[in-house]
Amino acid sequence: MFTLWIWLCNASDDHRVTQSSVILVLVVVTALAFDFTNGFHDTANAMATTIATKALKPRTAVALSGLLNLVGAFLSVEVALTVTNAVVKIQNPDGTPQAALTADGGSALLLIVLAGLVGGIVWNLLTWLLGLPSSSSHALFGGLIGATVAGLGWAGVNWTGNGSKLDGVVGKVLLPAVLSPVIAGLVAAVGTWVIFKIVAGLFTERSFKWGQIGSASLVSLAHGTNDAQKTMGVITLALIASGHWTSVTSIPLWVKIACAVAIALGTYLGGWRIIRTLGKGLVEIAPPQGMAAQSSSAAVILASSHLGFALSTTHVATGSILGSGVGRPGAHVRWRVAGRMGAAWLITLPAAGLVGAAMWWIGDLLGGGLSGALAVFVLLVAAAGAMYWRSRLLPVGHHNVNEDWSAAAVPEPDAPDPVPASVASEKVRLP
Amino acid sequence: MNNLGFALEGAWKVLLAGLVLGAGLPLLFALGIRSLAYGAGGDASSATGRPAHPVGTVVAWILFVVVLLGVALGITFIVASGFGKELSFEHIFPTIVDK
Numbered sequence: 437m438f439t440l441w442i443w444l445c446n447a448s449d450d451h452r453v454t455q456s457s458v459i460l461v462l463v464v465v466t467a468l469a470f471d472f473t474n475g476f477h478d479t480a481n482a483m484a485t486t487i488a489t490k491a492l493k494p495r496t497a498v499a500l501s502g503l504l505n506l507v508g509a510f511l512s513v514e515v516a517l518t519v520t521n522a523v524v525k526i527q528n529p530d531g532t533p534q535a536a537l538t539a540d541g542g543s544a545l546l547l548i549v550l551a552g553l554v555g556g557i558v559w560n561l562l563t564w565l566l567g568l569p570s571s572s573s574h575a576l577f578g579g580l581i582g583a584t585v586a587g588l589g590w591a592g593v594n595w596t597g598n599g600s601k602l603d604g605v606v607g608k609v610l611l612p613a614v615l616s617p618v619i620a621g622l623v624a625a626v627g628t629w630v631i632f633k634i635v636a637g638l639f640t641e642r643s644f645k646w647g648q649i650g651s652a653s654l655v656s657l658a659h660g661t662n663d664a665q666k667t668m669g670v671i672t673l674a675l676i677a678s679g680h681w682t683s684v685t686s687i688p689l690w691v692k693i694a695c696a697v698a699i700a701l702g703t704y705l706g707g708w709r710i711i712r713t714l715g716k717g718l719v720e721i722a723p724p725q726g727m728a729a730q731s732s733s734a735a736v737i738l739a740s741s742h743l744g745f746a747l748s749t750t751h752v753a754t755g756s757i758l759g760s761g762v763g764r765p766g767a768h769v770r771w772r773v774a775g776r777m778g779a780a781w782l783i784t785l786p787a788a789g790l791v792g793a794a795m796w797w798i799g800d801l802l803g804g805g806l807s808g809a810l811a812v813f814v815l816l817v818a819a820a821g822a823m824y825w826r827s828r829l830l831p832v833g834h835h836n837v838n839e840d841w842s843a844a845a846v847p848e849p850d851a852p853d854p855v856p857a858s859v860a861s862e863k864v865r866l867p
Numbered sequence: 868m869n870n871l872g873f874a875l876e877g878a879w880k881v882l883l884a885g886l887v888l889g890a891g892l893p894l895l896f897a898l899g900i901r902s903l904a905y906g907a908g909g910d911a912s913s914a915t916g917r918p919a920h921p922v923g924t925v926v927a928w929i930l931f932v933v934v935l936l937g938v939a940l941g942i943t944f945i946v947a948s949g950f951g952k953e954l955s956f957e958h959i960f961p962t963i964v965d966k
Contacts, residue, residue, distance in 0.1 A: 514951030596870055602877065607870035615878045619885060627890035634897040643900045647893065647934075654941050661949050728893050735889025736881060738944055742954065743884070745877030 456541025456678050459809040463546050463674045466553045466816065468698045471667040473560040474572040475505060475702020478663065480710040481569070481733065481753035482655040485726035485760075487837060488715030491645040494706070494834035500649075501656040502704030508660020509696030512668065515687050517676075519669035522608040523577045524548075524584040525592050531684040533677040542677030543809075547799050548583045549674055550809055554816045555579025555792030559784060561823045567709035567717075567832070568780040571748035573666065577609055578788030585789070586796035602745065605785075612740075613781060616747035617755030620736045624759030627728035632764055635724060644723035651730035656703070658737050659749055664699045668692055708832040714754065716841045717773045719761030729753075729760040751781070770841075892937045899930035 483497040492500065517531030526545055527533055537545035556576040563570040584592040597603025602611075671691050675681035681688060715721065721729070733749075733756045740747040754777060761769040795815065799808030906923025940961060944954050947963050955964045 508945065508949075511946055511949030513949055599869060602870055602873040604870065607873060611870060611874035615874060619878060619882045622882065623885040623889040626886060627893045630890065630894045631897040634894070634901050638901065638904050643903075644896075647896050650938055654938065654945075657942070657945050661945055724897070727896070728890070731893045732885060732889040734941060735887075735892075736885040738941055739884035739888065740877070740881045741948065742944060743877055743880050745874070745881055747881070 454541065455806045456543055456546070457680075458806055459541070459543060459546050459550070460674060460678045460680065462809050462813045463550050463553070464671055464694075466550055466557070466813065467667050467671045467674070468694055469816075469820075470553045470557050470560070470572075470576065470670075471664065471695050471698040472702035472705075473557050473564070474576075474663050474667070475502075475699040476705045476707040477560050477564055477569070477572050477702075477710060478659055478749060479703045479706045480714045481749045482652045482659060482730075483706075484711045484714035484753075485721050485729050485757060486648050486652045487711055488721045489644075489648065489723045489726040490838070491648045491723060491726065494708075494711075494837055497652075498704050498706035498834075500653065502700045504653055504656035505660035505664070505703045506696050506700035508657040508662075509664035509699055510692065511657075512661050512665045512692070515665050515668045515672070515692075517669050517672055517684055517687075519666050520580055520673065521594065522603065523594055523605050524580050525588075525594055526584060527673065531673070531676075533673060538677050538679075541679065542674070543805055544587070545677040546674055547796060547804055547809060547812075548580070548587045549670060549677075550812055551583035551586070551795035551799060552576065552580035552792045553670070554795045554812055555582050555788040555790075557816060558791045558819050559788040561820055562787075563780055563784075564707050564709055565823050565827050566780075567713040568777055569710050569714055569750050569754055570777075570780045570784050571613070571750040572663065573748055574609055574613065574781075574784045575788045576666065576670075577605075578785040579792035581605065581785065582789030582792030582794075583796040586793035587800070608746070609785065612745065612747050613751055616736070616740075616751040617758065619747075620732055620752040620755030621759035621762065623736055624729045624732035624756040625763030626759075627732055628725050628760045628763030629765075631724045631728055641723040644727045647727035648723060648730055651727060651734045654734040655730060655737065655749070655753070658734070658741075659703075660696070660699065662741065662746075662749070664695045667695045667698070671695070706834070708834065708837050709827070712832055712837045713773065713777075714757055716838060717770060718754075718757050719764075719767055719769050721757070721760065722764070725760040725764055725767070728763070729756040732756040732759065888937060888941075892934050895930045896934050899927045899934070902927035902930060 479498055479501055483501050486492050487494050487497050518527060521527050526537060526548060533542065533545050556579040559575040560572055581593055594604045596606045668687050668691050672681060672687045733753045736752050737749055758769060758774055761767045795812045799812045802808035802811050902923045906920050906927055908919035947954060951966055952963050953966050954961045
């Protein structure tokens with residue numbers, strides 16, 4: 437942050453921090469906050485099964501995942517600045533912001549980006565509070581779509597692309613979201629089934645430890661390269677819009693470092709509520725299942741990005757874990773938990789979009805300038821603080837992440853409240 | 868072609884690659900473990916001390932090496948795409964090319 441400050445002071449000719457520079461700082465801080473939530477929201481994707489099967493101790497697992505996310509983020513040498521183009525029309529095809537939005541220090545674009553980021557963060561925090569895995573990219577896209585609709589109207593959204601390639605909200609968000617759990621689930625189910633066939637009768641559960649750790653590490657590394665990039669792209673877009681950066685082929689080094697550190701710290705913090713749901717809530721995971729699920733996640737994530745059909749890590753990881761439950765003979769899948777996740781995925785886009793739109797309207801109502809941006813930022817801090825406070829009522833951490841799912845000692849994803857006895861007895865009866 | 872067409876075309880390719888790598892490599896790993904147990908003699912569930920089969924151990928390690936090569940391929944892909952390159956399977960053997 438200090439580097440940024442110095443850099444901004446040097447950037448403004450008169451050594452006076454202008455209004456738009458303060459808005460820019462708010463956008464950068466909010467983007468890094470999003471990156472941080474992106475990290476802890478997705479720790480579960482790589483490490484939930486590894487933690488549930490005790491292949492790694494909870495704290496070792498999040499430390500390894502955080503480290504690999506850091507390495508992965510620095511591996512993103514070629515960062516695409518066109519990250520928002522998949523869903524909204526605020527950038528030109530080459531990554532520069534649209535000229536109509538860059539007047540007045542780019543405040544029109546900065547407000548859309550800020551409101552969109554807030555939409556993404558609020559949704560990430562809410563789903564974390566409820567212990568539900570949901571895609572951070574979809575939350576970000578949802579927020580941006582909402583803010584864009586509010587700011588530029590429905591025509592500002594890239595719904596279906598131009599038909600020449602997979603593009604738009606339909607092609608980049610909706611279709612992948614439907615297909616990815618199916619693909620990953622199938623792969624994991626087949627993998628689990630053959631593994632149990634082959635090793636039937638052997639007491640070899642420990643042998644799968646290394647397979648699990650290896651595949652979970654691959655997922656972490658891939659996550660670092662894919663997800664930190666998005667925030668790097670968003671921050672650089674804001675810098676270009678406000679006239680603090682011009683290149684569309686490179687990004688400032690401090691942006692890369694800040695994003696890498698933010699996502700790694702987030703991952704290291706560990707979204708324990710989500711880890712618990714994915715590791716203990718969906719299915720009881722044995723080491724061979726864990727390995728099958730993580731291998732499926734790693735293979736599907738890497739294959740999809742190689743083949744240009746990018747899938748959300750969260751959807752793939754969840755599908756894989758479900759599949760590992762389906763593929764194991766006699767295993768029990770808690771479809772009610774899966775159903776809640778499915779419902780959360782369905783409303784990710786509209787919910788984050790509503791928050792994004794509301795934030796834009798509030799910001800715009802206050803003039804769209806510094807006061808508007810400040811109000812949006814304060815609202816974000818208040819919402820985040822409230823949800824954090826709520827989470828402390830029944831904390832989930834490395835100490836209780838692996839407790840029995842049906843025990844009422846730790847919250848069910850749909851009930852972070854301390855549950856009254858009558859409700860609790862109903863919960864225990866859950867299969 | 869519309870988005871649905873593109874998506875389905877991408878989906879079956881990802882499914883195929885996912886099955887080969889995501890289920891195939893765990894399959895080899897499991898075979899390796901089975902083979903290792905065979906090599907060590909007995910099948911771990913019985914302590915009757917059947918004779919050891921060194922060939923089982925050798926096969927097991929060959930299988931583990933194949934799995935490790937698969938993991939190395941994954942890491943190479945991640946690193947290459949970070950540097951704006953991609954893997955080409957044009958010559959069957961993966962090579963790194965410009966995107």
